[in-house]
Amino acid sequence: MEYRPLERHSSRMVLLATVAVSIGGLGGIIPLFFLKDSLPPVADVKPYSALALAGRDIYLREGCVNCHSQMIRPFRAETDRYGPYSRMLESRYDHPVLWGAKRKCPDLARIGGKYPDDWHVQHMRDPQIMAPGSVMPPYPWLERTPLDNRTIVKKMRTMRRLGVPYSDSEIAHAPAALQGKSELAALIAYLQSLGTAVRNEHGTTTSKITVRNLPPSSNQADDLLVAIGAKDQVLAGRKIYREFCTGCHGETGHGLIGPALLDRQEWTYGTGKPEDIAKVIREGTSNGMPAWAKHFNYQKTAQITAFVHSLSHPADPYHPPLP
Numbered sequence: 270m271e272y273r274p275l276e277r278h279s280s281r282m283v284l285l286a287t288v289a290v291s292i293g294g295l296g297g298i299i300p301l302f303f304l305k306d307s308l309p310p311v312a313d314v315k316p317y318s319a320l321a322l323a324g325r326d327i328y329l330r331e332g333c334v335n336c337h338s339q340m341i342r343p344f345r346a347e348t349d350r351y352g353p354y355s356r357m358l359e360s361r362y363d364h365p366v367l368w369g370a371k372r373k374c375p376d377l378a379r380i381g382g383k384y385p386d387d388w389h390v391q392h393m394r395d396p397q398i399m400a401p402g403s404v405m406p407p408y409p410w411l412e413r414t415p416l417d418n419r420t421i422v423k424k425m426r427t428m429r430r431l432g433v434p435y436s437d438s439e440i441a442h443a444p445a446a447l448q449g450k451s452e453l454a455a456l457i458a459y460l461q462s463l464g465t466a467v468r469n470e471h472g473t474t475t476s477k478i479t480v481r482n483l484p485p486s487s488n489q490a491d492d493l494l495v496a497i498g499a500k501d502q503v504l505a506g507r508k509i510y511r512e513f514c515t516g517c518h519g520e521t522g523h524g525l526i527g528p529a530l531l532d533r534q535e536w537t538y539g540t541g542k543p544e545d546i547a548k549v550i551r552e553g554t555s556n557g558m559p560a561w562a563k564h565f566n567y568q569k570t571a572q573i574t575a576f577v578h579s580l581s582h583p584a585d586p587y588h589p590p591l592p
């Protein structure tokens with residue numbers, strides 16, 4: 270066949286190339302428009318609550334989507350890590366979709382319910398506390414910034430025009446639902462709603478966490494013993510505790526996300542000996558306790574250990590906790 274006449278006219282060439290490429294593309298896309306009703310239904314895909322919708326806008330504004338994808342691909346490596354792969358219908362109320370293209374950071378498609386709200390509060394204040402070494406920037410202003418509730422009615426009406434079934438009363442009540450909330454509260458409401466429909470359908474949670482066995486101790490037990498019961502060391506440990514641990518273990522050690530450390534009798538890791546406590550603090554656990562080895566040198570570890578030890582040992586001269 271003679272191609273020359275085609276190749277010598279760039280406009281003709283472009284036109285024909287476009288037609289040729291479109292056939293493939295349209296062949297893939299057009300059937301999906303008609304398939305809509307025959308897709309397997311995903312139970313419980315609900316429109317975002319007013320608060321979550323406002324949070325979604327903060328997610329957009331802060332550029333979270335530049336790092337985080339929301340699309341679990343049907344690959345073993347991804348479904349093992351994040352849970353069931355994303356279904357098309359799960360994005361039905363997303364305008365625009367936030368699937369994302371960069372896949373260097375964790376996918377958030379099923380983050381909802383993975384952690385308690387408090388975890389997100391701490392993580393947004395300082396990601397490094399929850400995930401040592403994290404490159405995620407902190408967003409400390411979100412919890413200080415009141416949520417603007419003046420535009421929510423317009424937003425919801427627009428969403429309704431795009432096919433999200435918000436009722437008149439939901440729209441009318443939206444400004445009140447946002448009243449007095451912080452931007453962080455909205456963002457967390459949004460994160461907690463992500464990807465929960467499919468999980469409910471399967472009745473399982475995505476994060477199957479197994480407790481890692483701690484390796485046998487290499488010990489700095491002597492350093493520790495010097496710190497135990499020494500007032501200045503316990504006081505120094507208390508300061509560290511206030512800075513890094515209260516968010517999860519509570520101000521007085523009564524427990525929040527993390528277990529109570531005050532008057533603890535039975536320990537998950539070891540028996541409450543100083544070296545057991547120090548080890549958990551240094552190495553963390555895969556069940557939510559961060560590893561602190563990179564943050565604290567041995568002296569600081571000994572101090573914080575001395576404080577935690579004093580909380581749980583009535584025989585310690587500084588139990589109950591120092592004033």
Ligand code: HEC
Pocket residue numbers: 328331332333334335336337373374375376377380383396397399400403404405406408456460
């Ligand atoms: C510079 C890239 C970057 C940006 C921007 C970013 N993150 Fe992250 N994010 C990360 C990385 C890396 C991790 C994994 C380490 C960690 O947990 O901090 C992460 C983890 C998370 C996690 C925990 C995921 C899990 O499964 O444990 C959540 C939730 C999260 N980010 C939400 C957000 C939100 C919301 C924003 C926007 C306000 C945001 N991130 C902005 C990089 C980023």
Ligand code: HEC
Pocket residue numbers: 391398399480509510513514515516517518526527528535536537538539546549550554555556557558559561573577
């Ligand atoms: C992100 C929240 C979080 C922070 C911050 C945190 N912890 Fe924990 N901590 C946990 C959780 C969750 C557990 C339970 C882990 C498990 O069972 O595997 C835990 C467990 C522990 C244990 C072991 C308890 C046992 O029964 O063996 C000790 C000790 C401890 N934390 C001390 C600290 C100290 C000291 C700090 C501050 C330097 C701290 N934690 C900061 C969440 C946290």
